[in-house]
Amino acid sequence: MKVKRLFVMGLVVMFLLVSFTQSLFAQQKEKILLYTSVPTNIMSAIEEEFEKENPDVDLEFVRAGTGQIKTRITTECETGRVEADLIWVAEFSYYEDLKELTVGDTKGLLLRYESPKAEGIPTSLKDPEGYYCGARMINEVIAYNTNLVSDPPRTWKDLLNPKWKDQIVLADVSYSGAALVAMGALTEKYGIEYYQKLRENGAVVLEAHGGVTQSIAAGEYKVGMNLDYMIRQQKEAGSPINLIYPEDGAIAIPSPIAIVATTKNPDAAKKFVDYILSVNGQLAQVKLGSTIPVRPEIVPPLGAPSLNQLLEKSLPVDYEYIRNNAGNLTSQFTEILLAP
Numbered sequence: 001m002k003v004k005r006l007f008v009m010g011l012v013v014m015f016l017l018v019s020f021t022q023s024l025f026a027q028q029k030e031k032i033l034l035y036t037s038v039p040t041n042i043m044s045a046i047e048e049e050f051e052k053e054n055p056d057v058d059l060e061f062v063r064a065g066t067g068q069i070k071t072r073i074t075t076e077c078e079t080g081r082v083e084a085d086l087i088w089v090a091e092f093s094y095y096e097d098l099k100e101l102t103v104g105d106t107k108g109l110l111l112r113y114e115s116p117k118a119e120g121i122p123t124s125l126k127d128p129e130g131y132y133c134g135a136r137m138i139n140e141v142i143a144y145n146t147n148l149v150s151d152p153p154r155t156w157k158d159l160l161n162p163k164w165k166d167q168i169v170l171a172d173v174s175y176s177g178a179a180l181v182a183m184g185a186l187t188e189k190y191g192i193e194y195y196q197k198l199r200e201n202g203a204v205v206l207e208a209h210g211g212v213t214q215s216i217a218a219g220e221y222k223v224g225m226n227l228d229y230m231i232r233q234q235k236e237a238g239s240p241i242n243l244i245y246p247e248d249g250a251i252a253i254p255s256p257i258a259i260v261a262t263t264k265n266p267d268a269a270k271k272f273v274d275y276i277l278s279v280n281g282q283l284a285q286v287k288l289g290s291t292i293p294v295r296p297e298i299v300p301p302l303g304a305p306s307l308n309q310l311l312e313k314s315l316p317v318d319y320e321y322i323r324n325n326a327g328n329l330t331s332q333f334t335e336i337l338l339a340p
Helices: 002-028 040-053 066-079 094-098 177-190 193-200 209-217 228-236 266-277 279-289 307-313 319-338
Strands: 030-036 057-063 086-088 133-145 168-171 204-206 223-227 241-244 251-260
Touching: 030 066, 030 266, 040 057, 040 266, 040 279, 057 266, 066 094, 066 177, 086 266, 094 251, 094 319, 133 177, 133 209, 133 228, 133 266, 133 307, 168 177, 168 209, 177 193, 177 223, 177 251, 177 319, 193 319, 204 209, 209 223, 209 228, 209 241, 223 228, 228 241, 251 266, 266 279
Parallel strands: 030 057, 030 086, 168 204, 168 223
Antiparallel strands: 086 251, 133 223, 133 241, 133 251
16 A cells, blocks of 8 residues: 555656646747737647747737738837737738837837848848848639639629629728738729729628638629638638639739837747748648748649749739828728728
């Protein structure tokens, strides 16, 4: 009995030591918080992969549409503290605003960091001053339901064909940064009349691209403007949905990542940026998120164009124009497509 008692006591001591060690290790982890528009399912998978490579870092994230994150950051700046350590959203031009925002005594919300892992990424996807870098290519394209459509639209202007009357769906620019970029590019190319004609053709607005994907896959609408990686994922899941990279140019959006200047854990934040821009981080995004990588040497998802092909054929995007006209574009979108 005495031996058995000693054995049990030994097990208890070992359990307490393991628990103490685990607790101590958890306390030693550096915590970082990311504000992002990357969908939760993809971001959760990326978080897991990142923490496998960096067990000393505890990554947490808040996921919302770009518009919601912009509102949150503005509010936090006014209160004197931004909670996030990193920002990763769709709208490229917004990062220029972040460079000028003030929080407390800190002027400029972004920390300058040129990751060594950014070498080889095209300069057009990086801030010349080194504050942010494109981390994934998301692309506004044309989506269609394969059960209902045998001859899908091939260009953006094809969506104006009366055959698609009341069968077009798109995301709201006040919620989606990608939708705002798309509007900027399309109005630069075809004028605001393009959106007026979409309204005349019965286009319907949903809040986010995720809803657009689901509605087309469910056959509620036949066609729409949507993000390529969401369509690929839904197609891979077995839904009757496919995509067209428009002949007049997809809208390529190099969703950037940046570190917040007020972070208390800059080294941990840099580790996440390094990971996302690295070969492993980009491969993980291809596998987990079906996105086109920002590193040209990495093979894109099956059926997707390479980075170089995409950049060569995409519709030009004037981010300075979008930055200067974001409010006007949003109000025009609301007046044209959401007014009764």
